Amino acid sequence: MSKQALFGKTLNEIKDICKELGMPAFVAKQLADWLYKKKVSEFDSMVNISKKNRAILSEQYIIGLTNYNKVQESVDGTKKYLFTTVSNQFIEAAYIPSENRKTLCVSSQVGCKMGCLFCMTGKQGFQKNLTTGEILNQMVSIPETDELTNLVYMGMGEPMDNIEEVMKSLEIITSDWGFAWSPRRINVSTIGVIPAMRKFIEESEAHLAISLHSPYNEQRKELMPIENVYPIEQVMDTLKEYDFGRQRRISFEYIMFDGVNDSPEHAKELVRLMSGVNARINLIKFHPIPDTPLTGSSDVIMERFKEVLEQKKVITTIRKSRGEDIYAACGLLSTKKMLEKNQDKDY
Amino acid sequence: MAFLCLPVNTNKMPQKIKQLHKHLVTSVSEIADNYFILSFTRKFKFKPGQVVAIALDKSHEPRLYSIASSNTANEMRILFDIKQEGFLTPKLAKLKAGDSIMVTEPFGEFIPSNSEEWWIATGTGIAPFVSMIESGIKPPKKLIYGARYLDQFLFQDLMLSKIGNNYMRFCTQEKADNIFNERLSAWIERQDTLPKQIKYYLCGNPEMVVDVRDLILAKGVPFENIMAEIYF
Ligand SMILES: Cc1cc2nc3c(=O)[nH]c(=O)nc-3n(C[C@H](O)[C@H](O)[C@H](O)COP(=O)(O)OP(=O)(O)OC[C@H]3O[C@@H](n4cnc5c(N)ncnc54)[C@H](O)[C@@H]3O)c2cc1C
DSSP states (O other): OOOOEEETHHHHHHHHHHHHHOOOOOHHHHHIIIIIISSSGGGGTTTTTHHHHHHHHHHHHHOOOOOOSSEOOOOOOOOOEEETTTTEEEEEEEEEEEEEEEEEEESSEEOOOOOOOTGGGGGEEEEOOOOOHHHHHHHHTTTTGGOEEEEEOOOOSSSGGGGGHHHHHHHHHHHHHHHTGGGGGGEEEEEHHHHHHHHHHHHHSSSSEOOOSSSSSSHHHOOGGGGGGSHHHHHHHHHHOOOOOTTTOEEEEEEBBBSOOOOHHHHHHHHHTTTTTTEEEEEEOOOOOOOSSSOOOHHEEEEEEHHHHHHTOOOEEEEEOOOGGTOOSTTTTHTTOOOOOOOOOOO | OOOOOOOOOGHHHHHHHHHOOEEEEEEEEEEEEEEEEEEEESSSSTTOOOEEEESSSSSSSSSSEOOSTTTTEEEEEEEOOOTTTTHHHHTTTTTTTTOOOEEOBBBOOOOOSSSSEEEEEEEEEEEEEEHHHHHHHOOEEEEEEEEESSOOOOHHHHHHHHHHGEEEEEEESSOOTTBBBSSSSHHHHHOOOOOSEEEEEEOOOHHHHHHHHHHHHTTOOGGGGGEEOHHH
């Protein structure tokens, strides 16, 4: 049997492991410290753990950190890191530096099942859920790890479709025994998978970003099949049930498609839909991907859309494009690297 | 981690969270290798094409299933295949008549249009179309159904009787008369043109839906005419 990774285990899981291996309880805390504070990559570096216990640990476990395989750097400083998972699949993380922030965009799945019309990740199908360790590895195995100020779960995959591992990763990042980050530095995105979104809202304090893309059901269905089962009004109703407090932010992501969802009527309908939810909206320029019938709205149209929203007092930003020259829209690089597709198909 | 964000008004919750209701299983039968029909008493009205969420008890996250029966029948039916490492499907397959399961009210918007339609499915993705046909919805201009093996054309008698020659079966691993021995995607790809004004209903696993949608789009069908139900 292949050895399991320790990196990515929560403190409770580490305590269980220590118990099972007959180690004193305090070793769990020491282990967490080595894994998440000192971020060591070998058991031998864990000098306050006895040699005997280190040997026991290394018999059954590995630390489980992996280096990236490749990095591409954009002229604007954005870097795209490509990692290989244990099962030989590719994921990517984008490092996006700006004047006052150093943000990392991480993946939560290899591929995605949600099938949004405008998304490249969906085109590679779904391969697997990332483990907690694989999610966190993206954060710690890049040279900029100690400079990171913000983390966004907006890479490959739908975080709410891998909610257990995503929640564990958030626990490790925000716990005192873990990376001890404030949850306010983290933003998790979703297309609105309501049951898992509830769990996230109730059990985490991180910010939430919802991919909206059209305020009209019929149109959102064409862009995002999830709308069939979890319509956007129900997502809004769910949000209204909770008190997010002053610190926790909800935002809506709105990719602008030329002639599709960028009319003033769309903006007004969006305002209506958002009423009662204290949220801001990010307008995003669309970068066409192969085989989509969609193109991006012009800057002028985006500005006009923003004006309509702002007139109605909705805080609106137009998200700057980053890393365009390296195809930073998450999903592209790894898709190119994808393994030969499985030939045994029923279609 | 503590439970941090609590609902503003807990009285509101019951309406918002989809409630699970106890239903009585009436039968479970294996209709092809690894494919099962689960029937249970029907308590709610529904529109053909809708889904229900099912769980064995309230402590586990329910899974979604397309309803695969007539909207006037006393029993409701779902069609499922066992996912080997799955949580729920191996347990569903072991249920017996008289057992109870938890089911939500039907919901979902993958419902027929007023236009002409082509339906495209693989595997259990046939389920909503079974419900549509059995509920008396106008048959599609074509039903294109793909499978690996001949015994996996679920509900083929029903479809043959109601849709006739417009029911097209594509089998990738075995041959038989009146069944295309190729992938449905290969057939679509070979078509010079596809009708552009009709609606395309795609249902099944994510990879099939995304790949077939791309093929249809490449033939010039506007994206507005493609409806996709993805079994994520
Ligand atoms: C709108 C909609 C409609 C649907 N309709 C139908 C339908 O009509 N019929 C139908 O059969 N299905 C349908 N589904 C899918 C269904 O909801 C379930 O996802 C499916 O039945 C599997 O449930 P499960 O509990 O057995 O598997 P799950 O436990 O949910 O697992 C799902 C998959 O993940 C894999 N997996 C589970 N645990 C692990 C692990 N630890 N490591 C690696 N892999 C793992 C399993 O092998 C399995 O393939 C639908 C889904 C949606 C969204």
